[in-house]
Amino acid sequence: MKLITAVVKPHRLDEIKEALQAFGVHGLTVTEASGYGRQRGHTEVYRGAEYTVDLVPKVRIEVLVEDDDAEQLVDVVVKAARTGKIGDGKVWTIPVETAVRVRTGERGPDAL
Template sequence: MKLVTAVIKPHKWEEVREALETFGITGMTVTEASGYGRQKGHTEVYRGAEYDVSLVPKIRVEIVTEDEDVKDVVDVVVKAAATGKIGDGKVWVVPVESVVRVRTGEKDEAAL
């Protein structure tokens, strides 16, 4: 299993969620975050305001998923989150050694 973490633009969150639901994701965890990415001298625009300073509001999404679905999950997020403008986001994948569903105690693949 793997943990896919995606940091995306807030206004893209609904589209990303819908794309993940359509793909068949069974769970995800969302937190509000602030992001700093390389802007190469450009400014990033959020709700009409220009952020040339470093911190811009972002949504951080975590998805624990099976190995065989990781590539697709990353592709689904990237496709749904992209606008072509700077600051579109970053997605990274980390190995997961075990998972438990709290209600039932089910483990690993059965817990997803």
């Protein structure tokens, strides 16, 4: 399994949820975060206001997926998150060794 993490613009969350759902992904975890990328010190627009790029609000989305789906799902998330403007964010994948569904104790891909 893999863990896909996406740090993206908050207003793209619904788009990402729908794109994952359409692909057949059944769960995700969201955390509020903030950050900056390469434009630190310049300005980025968020909700009509200009921010000097120093800890602009983002959402951090985590999705546990099967190995075989990971590459395609990264593309799904990237496409759904994209606005074409600076600050669109980063998506990365990390290897996961064990995953368990707490209620049932199922492990591995069955846990997802």
